Amino acid sequence: MATELINWPSPAKLNLFLHITGRRPDGYHQLQSLFQMLDYGDSLRFEITGHPDIELMTPIPGVANQDNLIVRAATLLQRHSDISKGCRIWLDKRLPMGGGIGGGSSNAATTLVALNYLWQCHLSTQQLAQLGLQLGADVPVFVHGNTAFASGVGETLTPAPQPQKFFLVVNPGIEISTAGIFGHPDLPRDTAPMDWRDYQFENTHNDCQKLVCATHPQVANLLHWLLEYAPSRMTGTGSSLFAICDNQNQAENLLSQLPEGCHGFVAQGVNQSPLQQKLDRLRNADQTI
Numbered sequence: 001m002a003t004e005l006i007n008w009p010s011p012a013k014l015n016l017f018l019h020i021t022g023r024r025p026d027g028y029h030q031l032q033s034l035f036q037m038l039d040y041g042d043s044l045r046f047e048i049t050g051h052p053d054i055e056l057m058t059p060i061p062g063v064a065n066q067d068n069l070i071v072r073a074a075t076l077l078q079r080h081s082d083i084s085k086g087c088r089i090w091l092d093k094r095l096p097m098g099g100g101i102g103g104g105s106s107n108a109a110t111t112l113v114a115l116n117y118l119w120q121c122h123l124s125t126q127q128l129a130q131l132g133l134q135l136g137a138d139v140p141v142f143v144h145g146n147t148a149f150a151s152g153v154g155e156t157l158t159p160a161p162q163p164q165k166f167f168l169v170v171n172p173g174i175e176i177s178t179a180g181i182f183g184h185p186d187l188p189r190d191t192a193p194m195d196w197r198d199y200q201f202e203n204t205h206n207d208c209q210k211l212v213c214a215t216h217p218q219v220a221n222l223l224h225w226l227l228e229y230a231p232s233r234m235t236g237t238g239s240s241l242f243a244i245c246d247n248q249n250q251a252e253n254l255l256s257q258l259p260e261g262c263h264g265f266v267a268q269g270v271n272q273s274p275l276q277q278k279l280d281r282l283r284n285a286d287q288t289i
């Protein structure tokens with residue numbers, strides 16, 4: 001089967017909650033979070049070449065190719081596995097950047113998983129996740145692809161299947177720097193660690209939300225609007241917010257009424273990411289040949 005030009009999904013995630021429980025000496029924050037995988041995101045295509053160049057054919061405006069997490073992930077894997085082949089990569093970007101829904105990290109994870117398969121590097125998922133951690137705290141969860149509880153700096157993962165709810169995910173049209181929020185003196189960093197088994201949406205929160213709302217009124221106003229209709233919260237360090245909807249209709253209906261300047265999408269929560277589903281299908285097909 002020709003596998004080079006297939007679409008590889010690069011899904012978004014939500015942090016259904018985000019508790020900051022401490023700070024390590026290196027400045028990174030210890031957190032507890034529930035990462036919910038979504039069935040919506042970007043997609044990537046890869047063409048394998050005989051020379052070692054890694055070419056991103058669809059640059060992101062404002063992000064130099066050598067800084068793009070896709071190119072960095074491909075280069076990291078190529079060097080780690082001593083691969084002499086290269087690739088051309090096409091990105092279909094649908095997710096807002098700096099939105100707390102993990103677009104860049106997910107692109108990096110999809111690149112690692114796809115090229116591990118296409119270049120036949122034979123790294124295990126655990127090895128790929130470990131490699132991905134060098135690129136960002138959120139990359140491992142996308143490599144594993146499970147809806148999961150996370151602790152540590154986000155790299156200690158426990159699969160935690162959730163009811164597959166519909167979400168409205170909304171972005172107020174601004175980008176928020178993760179480093180900026182984590183470096184802010186007013187960020188609370190002392191939430192008591194909790195037992196995963198006690199998780200309920202109502203008894204959790206996002207420790208970054210209050211600070212982001214105070215510094216970005218667009219986020220505060222949008223959250224206020226959403227809360228009129230459904231249980232809602234900020235994801236990650238913002239700027240995106242999500243509303244937990246009763247069904248797809250309610251989510252689509254809310255989407256059609258969004259305040260001016262806001263953009264959103266409706267997505268369903270999944271327990272295994274579309275990326276892992278794709279990989280499983282490819283591996284099963286390989287075994288039947």
Ligand SMILES: C[C@@](CO)(OP(=O)(O)O)[C@H](O)COP(=O)(O)OP(=O)(O)OC[C@H]1O[C@@H](n2ccc(N)nc2=O)[C@H](O)[C@@H]1O
Nearest residue numbers: 027028029100105136137138153154178179182236237238
């Ligand atoms: C907190 C989360 C929740 O999903 O925020 P979002 O980025 O999704 O909004 C993520 O774990 C973020 O992961 P990621 O976006 O990969 O962060 P990184 O690139 O590793 O780090 C960006 C910056 O955030 C800070 N950082 C990140 C993660 C963490 N546990 N503690 C930190 O202090 C560090 O200052 C780092 O320089």
Ligand SMILES: Nc1ncnc2c1ncn2[C@@H]1O[C@H](COP(=O)(O)OP(=O)(O)O)[C@@H](O)[C@H]1O
Nearest residue numbers: 068069070097098099100101102103104105107
């Ligand atoms: N492939 C990529 N997709 C998105 N952002 C990228 C990518 N590569 C590098 N970046 C940089 O990472 C930053 C954070 O992007 P993103 O992961 O989408 O946000 P968040 O971590 O808030 O979900 C962007 O502002 C951009 O400068």
